[in-house]
Amino acid sequence: MTCLWFLSLLAYGLTILEGVNCWIYIYSNTNKTYDDAEKWCRNHNAKLVAIQNKSINGYLNETLPHNPGYYWIGIRKINDKWTWVATNETLMEKDENWATGEPNGNGNEDCVEIYIKRDRDAGKWNDERCDKAKVALCYRASCNESTCSGNGQCNEGFNNYTCECNPGFYGRNCELAVTCPAPSIANGSVACSDPSANVTWGNNCTFTCEEGFILKGPDTLQCGSSGNWSEEQPSCEAVTCPALTPIANGSVNCSDPSANVTWGTNCTFTCEEGFVLKGQDTLQCGSSGNWTKEQPSCKAVTCPVPSIAHGSVNCSDPSVNVIWGTNCTFTCEEGFVLEGPDTLQCESSGNWTKEQPSCKAVTCPVPSIAHGSVNCSDPSVNVIWGTNCTFTCEEGFVLEGPDTLQCESSGNWTKEQPSCKAVTCPALTPIANGSVTCSHPSANVTWGNNCTFTCEEGFVLKGPDTLHCESSGNWTEEQPSCKAVTCPAPSIAHGSVNCSDPSANVTWGTNCTFTCEEGFVLKGQDTLQCGSSGNWTKEQPSCEASERPDVNYVYVGIAAISASVLTTAAFFLWLARRLRKKAKKFTPSSSCQSLTTEGSFQHVGRTV
Template sequence: MASCPGASWNWRPQGVFRTARLLCLSALISELMSQNGAAAWTYNYSGSAYSWNSSRLFCQRFFTDLVAIQNKDEIAYLNDFLPYYKDYYWIGIRKINNQWTWVGTKKTLTKEAENWADNEPNNKKNNQDCVEIYIKSASAPGKWNDEPCGKRKRALCYTASCQDAACSRHGECIETIGNYTCSCHPGFYGPDCEYVRECGALELPQRVLMNCSHPLGDFSFNSRCSFRCAEGYTVDGARELECLASGNWSNKPPDCVATPCPPLRPPQRGSMRCLHAADAHPRQSSCSFSCEEGSVLVGPELVQCTASGVWTALPPVCRAIACEPLESPAHGSMACSPSSRPFQHNTSCSFHCADGFVLSGADTVQCAGVGQWTAPAPVCQASQCQSLQAPNRARMNCTHRFGAFQYQSACSFTCGEGSLLVGASQLQCLATGNWSAHLPECQVITCMPLPSPQNGTVTCDQPLGRSTYKSTCQFTCDEGFSLAGPERLDCTPSGHWTGFPPTCEAIRCPGLPAPERGRLDCSDTHGEFSVGSTCSFSCREGFRLEGSNSVKCEASGRWTAPPPTCEGTAAAPTSAVRCPALAMPEQGTMSCRHRLGAFGSNTTCSFGCRAGFTLRGEHVLRCRPSGQWTAVTPACTAVKCSELPMVETLLMNCSNPWGQFSYGSTCTFHCPEGQLLNGSARTACQHTGQWSTAMPTCQGGPLTVQETLTYFGGAVASATGLAIGGTLLALLRRRCRSKDDGRSPLNPQSQLGTYGVFTNAAFDPSP
């Protein structure tokens, strides 16, 4: 092969050429084309070495592409034809998506076509994605090796000989050295695949009709023929044939056979007669039908077999004479004999209603011979209760599921402000047609009159006139007395006051001790050290009184002066003696008398506690000449109330600011849903150590008369309770008579107050 001067073409990827070498390259390409023929496969190579990508650009610009090697002969030819260069040649195979691929055809390298040298590819375990061919290698001539694509080698190019119109477009053009061959597609043959296979014309059986299409010539490859039969006949065999690539038809032509009609069966409770012609042609067959007695024919009496193999109509059926279907009435049931359906002649059906419903109509019907029932089907109507009217001062709200005041109707009742419902709050219409309870009534809410506390007064406001509901009573005490209990009580919707009435207790001053080496004498009007009490002091012989000789307890709970001391006639040198400073106890009071300076010798301090707290320790402390107090500072602790028990049905919630169940503790009560609270919903631990109200209970319904005769509190004088009891007992007697008359029982909460004392001796059961 000729070469250009300069030992290489010196081609650059950017397309820059030296003029002399470009002319030489053109002459070389022309020589190669003339030697191998314009349509032949030819090989070319570059005179200089480039990277793999640049080598491919070179081949694509001047030839077809980097060479694609197809067989061993081609490898041997290249090894003989090409000159030896130590850096060898790039070929058109590269690793793409981790697979070795021919870049010109985009086909993956097959195992059979591999031509790797020993220990190749990837013997260096790095990015060697391009392939070179060892031309005239001493150890591996014609073998392949993978190399990094950036290395510079000569480009081995080819010029394709196959054109678009090669092989008549009916085969694959295969490049060979200096020529090409055709691999024909199925159905074609010839050097250039110019001939098509023929299957030959078809011979058709009698009554067979054919329709064909011949895209490549009459009865040749890809010809298709479809078949049908004359009227009255059906295709027996393949309905379509195809001329295959082998030159044979895909099947033999079909036959046409007479079309039969599907067999018929006589109807249930009936019979069938069929006539057939002597030659048994299907279109001449006919069948007639009839039914047994008691049944009627539904459908045609005669059917015939048509030429298309179908009967002129569907075969008829024999239907037994039956009545219209019946259904169980709403809220009822139905039983029929016989139980099988449809409802045939002489079927009998009976009806029943569910609880709360009454049958309207015949309880039994029968299917007569004309296909009609002897009576219409009955219905179940809800039981009717008596209509209700809202009681006096009451509101009524009713819901009706099945009709006004009928079964499962429900009516609820509420009373206006100032009235209490006595009786059931809801009535239901039962299945028996009766209401679940008597009609309730609204009674005026009345709380028990409250007496004035001893040494105090009560003032009440009754805004609703006759009803004491929403009444408010305020309590005050006389001078020298303090209120123990709530200052205000309200009349609640249950007919109870919100708590026990308070008491007026005498205000007390802190206790006074007799002075050391002296005497104390007191006069008490309302109790020891109460308001108005006066105390006088005196000393033994040889001692003199230092301070007031008498003190008085004022309404503020303080003495008019500190208690005095008894001192010797000569004064002792005690001015330098000091006791530790004292602090006032929490929730308490402290009063000190300093004779020789703050907390000096013989200083006395008196202690007391606020209401609701008690003093723990000495009431009076004195500073000794030794500089020590006669006792430790006392403390004030909250007064304890009795512990409230836990009741399973009563829910209790308490707050305890000074300790559990101590002064200032408050507890609230409520009952589970569906139960009523009997008593006050709140109680408080008072400074007396008593709860302000009794612990309530939970009950499911109204109290009985026997439950009313209960002691509810101990703070009211028995004489007052007995005085009020006469009126209440009269009301009880009237209610007992009402109960005997069949009316609702009395709810004692509507007439009895929370407070009062009743004894068996006060109750007269006579009418």
């Protein structure tokens, strides 16, 4: 680099020129021989200038003032070789900067001058006799802010300078810092104020320990100017927890079996059979030196206190807590039965050998009754001991057996269950001249049965046509009967009536013949028959007075004979129909009708 330059005229006759590469160039204000120039330079802690490259030649030519005698430089022929007098080194060909035709070696020209601001060959060299007078051009090392790396005092000298280093630095230019041994700590870390690899003078380093370790010694050290730390380096020692006390009825097993229980050690607790651990089964030694939890203990195993509804429990150990090995026996109250084992034992696991039993209420078979209902004092689905059940029958049925039963503690009813029997009405007697048809034609006429009565032709029902068997076992009304159909008794004014049935009641089938007194004539049918409906077959005739006094007895006789024949024929026709019907419906009685020899008939009465 090129330093800033300036000229300073000194009272004792020299000029200082700060020039290139931080060298100071000085020259005399008067001309001197070469030897005097060398002495002059030495007196000013300098030497004749040594020009190491062509850029220095140019710089000096531009900077120095013109002097007609020009300037001596530090090159001289020694042992027939051009030599740098400051360093006693031979001039290399690559560094030569001779003016044109130089060096020419005329007349012992063993010293060298530099043309400054010459019209021709400015900044070039020329060999010259050493006794000629020229300006002495000297140079010496120049101290500046960076000469001693900013870490020391720069002292200038001949062609050189020295650095007086500050504490903590060394080297020619104080470029090297004093370092302390790199700090390190097992199970910890170091943080220094200067994070570079080398720990230099004045650096502070702080020590910290990993979790589970504690620092023994100072936490901060400083690197001294001597390269030593201010104190002994600290160490990280493992944290230890208090020793565990033996556990009653159990044991402890730690991951670190050494006497000192260090951070991170896990200790597991186990209990003997019949005992259970109360607390954490594993403890860890924490980084603070304390256990993570309180030390556990082994407590005797207990089973849940047994109890049973509607029963009692009797245990071999009467204490409040049922401990391992205790036997308990279960019993039930009257009316309850045990479901499950009657004896349980408390195991080392804290569980009973089996599920606890229960007392279930004794139940009787659920009662039911056909054609009836049951009403129990306990309306639940299961009929339990002590329940009373009352039986009632539907309408038309009657209870056979006790109306109330009780469920006993044995699970049986006090008596046999009753039943509902259908109500029956008295058997109906056969109906004369008729028939009976019932809705249920079984032998026993039960409640709700309807029986309908019908009569044969010529008979009419007296009473209800249908009877109903009631839930009380009685018929709704008296049984009816079939009575013979009767027609209104016939009569005729001025005449007479002669009926085939001479009884008072003119029954169905009876023929009645009408005749008129003398002097009257019959108007209408002379014979009527009593129909099954109780009506005569025709309108009754009448006897009206005759309009002709003379009577032709021949005609009368013929009419009488004709009437008699018709009547007889009608009677036989009626009798034939009657006999056919009787053959279908009835068994003939011992009574009968018989014809007389004269053609009239005799009627024998029959019971209706």
